[in-house]
Amino acid sequence: MRVVVAGGAGFLGSHLADALAARGDDVVILDDLSSGNLANVTALVEAGHEVKIGDVSEQVEVEGKVDLVCNLASPASPPFYLEFPLETLAVGSEGTRRLLELARTHDARFLQASTSEVYGDPAVHPQPETYWGNVNPVGPRSVYDEAKRFGEALTMAYATKLGVNVGIVRIFNTYGPRLDPGDGRVVSNFVRQAMEGSPLTVYGDGMQTRSLCYVDDLVAGLIAMADSNEQGPINLGNPDERTMLELASEVLAVTGSSSDLVFEPLPQDDPTRRCPDISLATARLNWAPRVSLREGLTALVDYLSSLKADEGS
């Protein structure tokens, strides 16, 4: 297959592109490198896959046949999308529309990376796909949440009105190698802080929860969805729910660090709890995550340590 991965130089996109290339697909990466990193795709470029630098909300041009379009183009860390609110809205709306047009004109399947943020601060727990969510439409996070909700609506309209073969996945918090240590997300911050021996910054009282999925598991779910004819939306995430205090102690245990915790203000509209109901993914895609939090954090720390060792040598 020839697959276009928008956002393919980013954390998730580059892992997806690697997995597609490893099974023999020809990959075309589109990325504006605003949060992506060319270093993530060096091996793909060396193997002859194409990387086109540009913003998909401005232009999408791909020559030749296209069998599958994967839309992972968006800032995803809260500090980043809060810094670039207009760009986040643009890529979620116009970027998604241009990529849907690419799929339509090539008769390709379209995979939309949506998010657990469509559930906002959820009143139903764990979150099944049938829950419509609790999003503040004028709060700071709305630039991401509403862009992704609009992206789902647009994807559905292309399916029902124009007959495009679409699949929507709602991705919950994911971590692993290539997570940008400076992106401000909780795993990036805690692991970096623990490895530096500086205090771990816990926002609020640390009792809010997240459910963290290791990137290899998530990518297996994305590929299962891409290869299926499921329309979704289907949740992809690891239901192993932890408080941020629990996460902090896991990170301290894995790194062997004796860093303290410091408590900082909770950002506005920070969801209180989040945990995917993955019954649908299991039933329809035969998918479930396999990597435990301890194993995944260990793999991430090993990766970061090897990067440091390379820098030092």
Ligand code: UDP
């Ligand atoms: N968080 C934290 N310390 C940090 C960064 C984040 O306690 O240094 C909290 C944040 O308030 C949220 C959770 O960790 O409750 C997950 O935040 P993240 O930015 O990773 O992603 P989100 O799930 O909110 O999109």
